[in-house]
Amino acid sequence: MSAPVATGRRRRGAGWLYYVGIAAIVVYCLAPFYWMVVSALRRPADQFSNALLPDPPSLDNLVAAFSPGNGFGRALLNSVIVASITTVLTLILGISAAYALARLEFRGKGTILSIIIATSMFPGIAVVVPLLQLFVDINWINTYQAMVLPSMSFALPLAIWLLTAFFRQMPFELEEAAQIDGCTPAEAFRKVIMPLAAPGVFTTAILVFIAAWNEFIIAVSVVNKNELKTANVIVSQFTGQYQFDQPFGTQMAAGVVVTVPLVIAVLLFQRRIVEGLTAGGVK
C-alpha cells in the first residue's frame, strides 16, 4: 500500500479527538479477541468472573483443550493438512491459469476471467449439497480429499484473481526481452516471470491458506468421524462434562490456539496481506 506523504502534511494539527478515534478503532478490533485470551487463561473455577485480568492466571483450560477425549491435537493436524494441500494445489493451478490470463493474448480471455470471478460468488452450501451426495456414492465421506476438493471452489477463483492482478503489474518488456534472447514463452515464464512474481505468489499463498484454514461449512458436512474433523469443527463441538454444559473455557483456549498462528501471520505479513486484499477486494 503506498502511503502518500501529502496526506500527513495536509492536516497536521491532529488534535486529541483524532487520537480518541484511533484508540476507539483499536479497542473495537481487539477487545473481543482480548476477552477470548483472558477467558482462556482463567482457572476453570473463575470461568464466570468478568474481571479484566485472569487472577490467578492458569493454563488449565489449555491443558483441558488438549485432553485426549477432545481430539483437538489431531484436529489441528487435520486443519494443517487440508489447508496446506488446498494452498499448494490451488497455487499450482492458479499460477498457470493467471499467467495465461494476464500475459497471453487469446480470444475469449475476458469471458473466461469473468466466469472465474463469478464462481467466487457461489454460495458454499450450493457446492456442498450435490458434492456430499456424490461423495456418499463414491465413499469419500471422512476423507481429506472430500475437504480439499470442494475447498478449491473458493480458493481457486481467489488465487487466480489475485495472481492475475500481480502478473499484470509486471512490465511486458520482460518477456519480449526474454524471447529476443531466444526463450520460448514457457521458458520466459519459468526463468523471468516466476522469480519476479514470487512476492505476489507468497501473498496469494497467505490469503488462500487463511481462507482454507477458516473454512467451516464443507468440513462440517463431509466429515463425521472425530479423527478427521478440522480444528474449527471440533472446537465448535466440544462437549462439557454434563451434556448441556458448554465448556466455554476450554473452547476459548482452543480458539486461541486456532487463532494465534493467524494473528502472528497478520503481524508479520500485514503489508502483504493488505496489498493482496486491496488488489483483489475479496475476503
Add this chain to the structure above:
Amino acid sequence: MTATSVDARTVPAGKPRGHVTNRRAGVGRLAFLLLSPSVLVLGLVIGYPIVSALRISFVKTTEGIDANTGLITRTTGFSLDNYTNIFTGETGRLFWNAFWNTTTFTVTTVVIETVVGVCMALIMNRAFRGRGLVRASILVPWAIPTAISGLLWRWIFTSQGIANDVLNTHVLWTTEGIQSWLAVVIADTWKTAPFIGLLVLAGLQIIPAEVYEAAKIDGADAWRTFWRITLPLVQPALVVAVLFRMLDVLRMFDLPFVLIGRGKMSTDTLSILAYNEMSNLRFGPAAAYATVLFVYVAIVAYVFVRVLGADIVGRGVGRSK
C-alpha cells in the same frame, strides 16, 4: 462449463501455416494448456454442483411397500414438489422466514458495516505514528475463523457473560428472538467492518491531495468536502466492497450456526435451512433451497454489476497498462 468451449475454439485444430499464424497458434495452445486444469477443476467443483443441484432438486423419491413382496421399494421421478413445498405450507413458512432473515441480515449488516468502515477509513487516512499497529489490529477480526468468532461471541453473550455485565442487563442473547438476531448482527459487524474500512482506506489513499486543496481554496467545509469529493471518488472501491460483503452475508452459515444454533426462527438463514435438509439426507429439498439461494445471489450480483456498475473484473486485472 462454457469456458472450455470458448477456449477450445481459440486453438486451431489443424497444423498452423505461416510464421504469424504459427506464433499465434502457439500462444493459443499454450493458453489452452495453462488454463484447462483450472477450468476443469472449477467445472468439477462449481459447474457440476450447479447442474447436479438442479437435477436433484427436480427429483422426488417416494418410498412404498410392494404389495406383492412386502419389500420397501423406492421410486424416483421428475417432480416440481421440492419447489412447490418450498413456497407453500409449513415448509413454506420456514422458507420465507429464512429468506426474511437472510435478507434482513444482509441489508442491516452491510449498511452498518459500510458506515462504520468508512468512518474507520477516514480516521486511518491521516498519517500518524503507529500506523502499522492499527493496521495489524484491524486485521485481527478478519483473520479469526468465523466459527471461532461465533464461539467467542456466544461466550460474550452468555447469560452471565461480559455483555450482560457491561450493559447491566439480563438478556438471554443466544436463545431465540430479536436479541439473537441482534447478536448475530453485532458479531458480524465486528468481524467485517474493519475489512470494509481497509478497502475504503485503499480507495482514499489514491485521491490526490490537490483535489482537497482546491476544495479548501473554494471554501468548502469538511462536511461538503466529504459528500462532494471524498465519497464520489471512493465510490468505485466502496461499491465492490459492498457487493462482496452482500454476497458473503447472503450465504451466511457459520456465524448463526455456531453463535445461536440451527433450528431457530429468528436466525436461520437459507444456507442453514439447506444444511438441515441435507443433514437429514433429504437431498431433494436441500438442493432446491441451495438452487433458490444461488439464484438469489446471482440476481443481486447482476443488479450490482449492471445497475451500479461494480467494476469487478477491472479491479482484478488492473486495466492493462
